[in-house]
Amino acid sequence: MRLTMSTNWDERLxxxxxxxxxxxxxxxxxxxVVGGGRPSYLLPQVSREEVARQVDLIHQAGAEFNYxxxxxxxxxxxxxxxxxxxxxxxxxxxxxxGTDMVSVAVPYLIxxxxxxxxxxxxxxxxxxxxxxxxxxxxxxxLGVDEITIIQSLSRQPAILRxxxxxxxxDLQVIVNNACLFGCPFRRYHxxxxxxxxxxxxxxxxxxxxxxxxxxxSVRLSNPVEIIRSPWVRP
Numbered sequence: 001m002r003l004t005m006s007t008n009w010d011e012r013l014x015x016x017x018x019x020x021x022x023x024x025x026x027x028x029x030x031x032x033v034v035g036g037g038r039p040s041y042l043l044p045q046v047s048r049e050e051v052a053r054q055v056d057l058i059h060q061a062g063a064e065f066n067y068x069x070x071x072x073x074x075x076x077x078x079x080x081x082x083x084x085x086x087x088x089x090x091x092x093x094x095x096x097x098g099t100d101m102v103s104v105a106v107p108y109l110i111x112x113x114x115x116x117x118x119x120x121x122x123x124x125x126x127x128x129x130x131x132x133x134x135x136x137x138x139x140x141x142l143g144v145d146e147i148t149i150i151q152s153l154s155r156q157p158a159i160l161r162x163x164x165x166x167x168x169x170d171l172q173v174i175v176n177n178a179c180l181f182g183c184p185f186r187r188y189h190x191x192x193x194x195x196x197x198x199x200x201x202x203x204x205x206x207x208x209x210x211x212x213x214x215x216x217s218v219r220l221s222n223p224v225e226i227i228r229s230p231w232v233r234p
Contacts (some may be wrong), residue, residue, distance in 0.1 A: 026066040035071035039196030051091040052097040064100035070125035071194035119143040151230040175232040185211035
C-alpha cells in the first residue's frame, strides 16, 4: 500500500510521519493562475521560496511532491496567449524546484503539460469524475501517469479490480472523503472551488459555499448520510 498525504507546509510533518508508507505529498500556493480544489481562504499562506525549500525536505524524506493544478474550469482563458505565458511560467518554476507530479482536471491542460513539460508526471484529478473504464482509458491514452477514481467507486473492490486489470497507469482512491453519497452538488462544487483559488478572478474572494452548507444540513437532518458517505472504513 502507498499513501498520498497533503502538506500543511509545516516541516515537522515529514519528520513525524517518517516510517509510514507515504510516497507522495501534495499541496499548492494559496493562489495561482490555474487554481485547485480548495478556495484560497482555506489554504495557508506560503511563498514560492518556502515551497521550494519544502520540496527538498519532501525529497529528503524519500517521497515525491505533487503540485495541485486541478481546477475544473479555467474560464476559457486557457486558449489565450497571455494566460498561456503565465501558465508556462508557473509550470517552468515547478520543474525548476524539482516537482515530480501535477494533479490536473482539464484534458487540454494535460495535453499541454505532457507536450511542453515532459519531466512532470500528471495525475488525473478526482475533478475529472472518472466513473467508467471508457473514460479511464481515454485519460490513459492522453498520457496521464495516475488516475484518481471517482468517490462513488471507492468502496467497490470488485469494480476497482477490473480497473486495475484493464489499465497500466497507477490508480488512486481517496479513502477519507466525507461527501454525500452520489452527491448532487459535486460538479458545481468543483467549479466553485476552482475559481476560488485562481488569482485575478473577479469573484475569487466570495466565501459563500452553497454546496457545503447544503451537505451539512442534509447530514444534520439525516445522520445516516455520515456512514453512507464514500470514506473507506479501516
